Amino acid sequence: MTYDNHIDITPDLVAGHGLKPDEYQKILDLIGRVPTYTELGIFSAMWNEHCSYKSSKKWLRTLPTKGKRVIQGPGENAGVVDIGDGQAVIFKMESHNHPSFIEPYQGAATGVGGILRDVFTMGARPIAAMNALRFGEPGHEKTRHLVSGVVAGVGGYGNSFGVPTVGGEVQFDARYNGNILVNAFAAGLADTDKIFYSKAEGVGLPVVYLGAKTGRDGVGGATMASAEFGDDIEEKRPTVQVGDPFTEKRLLEACLELMGTGAVIAIQDMGAAGLTCSAVEMGAKGDLGIELDLDAVPVREERMTPYEMMLSESQERMLMVLHPEKEAEARKIFEKWELDFATVGKTTDDLRFRVFWQGEEVANLPIKELGDEAPEYDRPWIAPTPPAPLDPASVPETDIAEALLKLLGSANHSSRRWVYEQYDTLIQGNSLQTPGGDGGVVRVEGHPTKALSFSSDVNPRYCEADPYEGGKQAVAECWRNLIATGAEPLAATDNLNFGNPERPEIMGQIVHAIKGIGEACSALDFPIVSGNVSLYNETNGRGILPTPTIAGVGLIEDHARMARSRFTRAGDVILLIGAPEELGTHLGQSAYLRDVLGRREGTAPHVDLEHEKKTGLYVLSLIREGRVGAVHDLSDGGLALSLAETAIVSAQGAHIHAISTQNARAWFGEDQGRYIVTATPEEAERIVATAPVPAVAIGTTGGDTLTLGSAKPISIKDLRDAYEGWFPAFMGDTLN
Amino acid sequence: MKSAVVVFPGLNRERDMIAALTKIGGTPPALVWHKDAELPEVDLIVIPGGFSYGDYLRCGAIAARSPMMDVIRERAEKGVRVLGVCNGFQILTEAGLLPGALMRNASLKFVCREVKLEVANANTPFSHRYAQGQVIRCPVAHHDGNYFADAETLAEIEGNGQVVFRYTPETNPNGSLNHIAGITNRQGNVLGLMPHPENLIEPAHGGEDGKGIFAGLLN
Numbered sequence: 008m009t010y011d012n013h014i015d016i017t018p019d020l021v022a023g024h025g026l027k028p029d030e031y032q033k034i035l036d037l038i039g040r041v042p043t044y045t046e047l048g049i050f051s052a053m054w055n056e057h058c059s060y061k062s063s064k065k066w067l068r069t070l071p072t073k074g075k076r077v078i079q080g081p082g083e084n085a086g087v088v089d090i091g092d093g094q095a096v097i098f099k100m101e102s103h104n105h106p107s108f109i110e111p112y113q114g115a116a117t118g119v120g121g122i123l124r125d126v127f128t129m130g131a132r133p134i135a136a137m138n139a140l141r142f143g144e145p146g147h148e149k150t151r152h153l154v155s156g157v158v159a160g161v162g163g164y165g166n167s168f169g170v171p172t173v174g175g176e177v178q179f180d181a182r183y184n185g186n187i188l189v190n191a192f193a194a195g196l197a198d199t200d201k202i203f204y205s206k207a208e209g210v211g212l213p214v215v216y217l218g219a220k221t222g223r224d225g226v227g228g229a230t231m232a233s234a235e236f237g238d239d240i241e242e243k244r245p246t247v248q249v250g251d252p253f254t255e256k257r258l259l260e261a262c263l264e265l266m267g268t269g270a271v272i273a274i275q276d277m278g279a280a281g282l283t284c285s286a287v288e289m290g291a292k293g294d295l296g297i298e299l300d301l302d303a304v305p306v307r308e309e310r311m312t313p314y315e316m317m318l319s320e321s322q323e324r325m326l327m328v329l330h331p332e333k334e335a336e337a338r339k340i341f342e343k344w345e346l347d348f349a350t351v352g353k354t355t356d357d358l359r360f361r362v363f364w365q366g367e368e369v370a371n372l373p374i375k376e377l378g379d380e381a382p383e384y385d386r387p388w389i390a391p392t393p394p395a396p397l398d399p400a401s402v403p404e405t406d407i408a409e410a411l412l413k414l415l416g417s418a419n420h421s422s423r424r425w426v427y428e429q430y431d432t433l434i435q436g437n438s439l440q441t442p443g444g445d446g447g448v449v450r451v452e453g454h455p456t457k458a459l460s461f462s463s464d465v466n467p468r469y470c471e472a473d474p475y476e477g478g479k480q481a482v483a484e485c486w487r488n489l490i491a492t493g494a495e496p497l498a499a500t501d502n503l504n505f506g507n508p509e510r511p512e513i514m515g516q517i518v519h520a521i522k523g524i525g526e527a528c529s530a531l532d533f534p535i536v537s538g539n540v541s542l543y544n545e546t547n548g549r550g551i552l553p554t555p556t557i558a559g560v561g562l563i564e565d566h567a568r569m570a571r572s573r574f575t576r577a578g579d580v581i582l583l584i585g586a587p588e589e590l591g592t593h594l595g596q597s598a599y600l601r602d603v604l605g606r607r608e609g610t611a612p613h614v615d616l617e618h619e620k621k622t623g624l625y626v627l628s629l630i631r632e633g634r635v636g637a638v639h640d641l642s643d644g645g646l647a648l649s650l651a652e653t654a655i656v657s658a659q660g661a662h663i664h665a666i667s668t669q670n671a672r673a674w675f676g677e678d679q680g681r682y683i684v685t686a687t688p689e690e691a692e693r694i695v696a697t698a699p700v701p702a703v704a705i706g707t708t709g710g711d712t713l714t715l716g717s718a719k720p721i722s723i724k725d726l727r728d729a730y731e732g733w734f735p736a737f738m739g740d741t742l743n
Numbered sequence: 744m745k746s747a748v749v750v751f752p753g754l755n756r757e758r759d760m761i762a763a764l765t766k767i768g769g770t771p772p773a774l775v776w777h778k779d780a781e782l783p784e785v786d787l788i789v790i791p792g793g794f795s796y797g798d799y800l801r802c803g804a805i806a807a808r809s810p811m812m813d814v815i816r817e818r819a820e821k822g823v824r825v826l827g828v829c830n831g832f833q834i835l836t837e838a839g840l841l842p843g844a845l846m847r848n849a850s851l852k853f854v855c856r857e858v859k860l861e862v863a864n865a866n867t868p869f870s871h872r873y874a875q876g877q878v879i880r881c882p883v884a885h886h887d888g889n890y891f892a893d894a895e896t897l898a899e900i901e902g903n904g905q906v907v908f909r910y911t912p913e914t915n916p917n918g919s920l921n922h923i924a925g926i927t928n929r930q931g932n933v934l935g936l937m938p939h940p941e942n943l944i945e946p947a948h949g950g951e952d953g954k955g956i957f958a959g960l961l962n
Binding site: 159162163166167168169251252253254256257343344345427428429430431432433434435436437439450566740 | 752753755756758759762763778793794796797798799850852853854855856882884886941942
């Protein structure tokens with residue numbers, strides 16, 4: 008075949024690769040000549056936003072990433088955190104937003120596949136997954152199709168691969184009509200002395216290609232993911248990859264088996280920008296050059312050009328640097344699992360990235376500049392202006408029971424059962440808490456008492472009103488959810504989803520959100536150990552709500568002392584911990600305002616980090632001392648929604664007497680740093696008398712109705728019908 | 744009592760099954776890779792759940808045609824007990840060791856939830872730890888568990904007492920005929936079961952209802 012590696016590099020071609028004129032000039036200055044076509048592709052793959060973090064890097068550096076348990080922070084495939092006994096939890100969250108909108112099943116499936124690969128690339132067996140999904144308004148013509156495809160895709164991949172999906176989020180808002188968010192999280196377990204990194208070491212060593220064959224799928228995917236959508240998105244479907252969980256499962260087993268032999272020096276999965284990105288990262292990190300021979304790359308399509316091979320995002324592929332004397336042993340393992348194994352290059356000492364194809368050198372670039380030294384911007388930004396505070400007088404008294412039923416039966420606060428029952432939540436036999444509570448909990452296999460807790464959170468309404476407080480709140484809520492299971496929060500991963508950073512007001516959101524996240528993480532000893540940035544989530548100039556998703560991991564030392572959001576006995580006292588004197592006050596940007604009254608007004612609630620920490624650590628001490636029964640955090644929908652959720656899960660009612668008014672502030676206010684817990688009457692008295700933070704007895708458990716002060720009692724059945732009804736009705740299900 | 748767990752590529756609940764057999768039986772089962780030269784002499788052969796060969800083509804169809812299945816068929820004919828769970832059940836029907844077929848769930852969706860099972864025949868090696876008619880809890884996790892057989896076959900397996908577990912009518916998760924969740928072969932030594940008893944065997948799982956199947960086989 009003929010392939011012209013020296014076609015004219017026109018301004019249109021440069022623009023088509025997502026490179027700005029000044030970035031192209033930087034390429035010319037760097038290499039001192041016009042790049043070849045393959046080289047242009049390589050630059051576009053390495054220097055796009057998705058791979059280079061060029062707009063966000065300056066700000067990401069400000070995040071706290073260290074801690075006494077942190078073994079590896081951002082910069083590797085995933086973060087690594089010590090959980091004691093010689094073991095570590097390895098985790099990360101990553102977006103697959105753009106592809107999932109274009110082709111929901113495959114986009115979501117490969118998002119799950121990609122994040123699982125990030126985790127097992129480091130030597131960890133995946134033990135838990137979560138997904139934070141955000142869709143457009145329910146009535147939008149595409150929403151149902153996207154929900155159905157994304158959920159099936161997440162399940163299709165994760166279920167087949169064999170990892171329990173233990174938590175996540177599903178929300179709807181018109182601002183995601185043109186750009187949905189699919190943020191996939193995975194965590195794995197490894198021994199601390201058997202963790203694998205991407206930094207290559209040693210000159211002249213074999214670079215080995217493993218896994219599935221290379222096809223044309225996903226060519227240009229990372230560049231696509233770094234652009235806004237216009238009206239031509241249907242044409243972008245070919246840039247979405249196709250997932251094969253069967254191959255991924257074999258790749259997992261083969262990689263773990265291979266790692267056990269001591270053959271692996273460095274390993275990098277082929278994710279965004281495939282072969283290019285993985286080879287450059289391994290070389291650049293190890294201060295080595297890499298030479299690739301594309302004729303040795305296993306391909307599944309004929310006549311692939313070097314350009315296509317370098318930019319393919321075919322899934323389920325790995326690149327490794329191996330000890331040469333173990334190559335034969337390694338090959339045998341991959342043959343057992345019927346996966347491709349090919350030596351495609353070697354490490355060199357010249358710091359060049361050289362690519363050969365049919366005897367021709369199609370690329371020869373400086374490897375460090377491609378990788379670590381990609382462009383970086385200090386983009387102009389303007390500080391967001393917080394909206395005016397909500398006028399409390401503008402919120403009328405209301406029928407609290409009716410309002411609660413309306414919230415429970417709304418798109419954003421109803422049960423997600425329709426979604427999570429399509430995910431295997433039980434596989435591996437270690438799931439202690441599955442979706443529907445505060446966090447997912449999975450026990451540490453082989454350890455008699457330890458378990459890990461997982462939660463994913465963000466409130467985009469708050470982030471839109473005030474990115475700084477919203478960023479803080481996302482961290483605080485995640486931390487709070489982990490506490491509510493009885494876990495010590497260890498560390499978090501962030502998935503920052505925003506619009507076009509070239510617009511100063513969007514850049515302002517990014518800057519402020521990161522500032523808030525950083526402050527909260529520092530205050531709560533909850534470092535960020537990995538993450539991902541997804542920008543350009545815009546369609547025709549309209550951006551998504553700023554959505555910095557925070558996913559956290561906590562450690563439960565003894566799962567016999569784990570807490571659940573479930574009333575354990577009738578006659579227990581319900582305590583509200585950490586609340587202000589009026590119990591609830593803040594209705595600005597609340598669920599009640601948006602989903603009951605249809606208003607979006609006011610400021611985001613303020614997060615007092617010192618109060619958050621003090622309250623949380625106190626609640627954790629109560630759980631560890633076995634003094635409380637049910638524990639549930641308060642977030643969206645405030646006290647009333649939290650009580651209703653607990654009552655539904657427990658199939659047990661409660662009577663709340665501490666608030667007699669029909670004032671929505673107390674029932675639906677979203678003040679931060681609050682929990683409900685239950686305890687025996689004697690224990691409750693002790694807690695109220697000695698708590699270092701506000702602790703008020705607000706009611707008792709029991710019966711088959713939930714009675715909120717003077718509001719009319721609601722039967723558990725009515726609560727459940729409202730809560731469970733919305734999703735299946737929305738999706739048009741008639742069969743169970 | 745010796746047992747073996749047979750693994751085909753793409754199966755993914757073998758670790759759950761090994762844990763259950765080890766915790767309940769006291770000794771770990773032999774782990775047999777589908778290409779291993781031989782299957783050790785055991786009293787119980789288990790094919791666990793998962794997605795053998797990705798469930799591509801048809802669930803269980805590719806594994807059913809592997810040489811290892813011929814060995815399992817021979818052992819079954821000699822009376823060795825065989826348990827296939829979920830994908831294992833699908834493989835056993837595809838291999839002809841059990842009658843009928845497992846079609847896509849009536850909802851067309853994967854379903855993972857807890858259901859209730861009625862013990863329809865307590866007089867089998869797999870179910871004798873339960874009482875006839877006892878209702879137990881058990882999780883399911885599958886996309887293709889909708890049991891189907893033609894009228895004649897159905898009448899035959901019902902008449903022979905081959906239906907061992909049924910979903911209670913209100914918890915049938917997949918549209919199975921006669922709410923069938925698990926059946927044996929005519930001889931009663933091969934059981935296919937769609938639900939996952941191995942995921943409900945200890946307090947940490949929230950219950951031990953699934954334990955009886957393994958306890959009855961191993962002890």
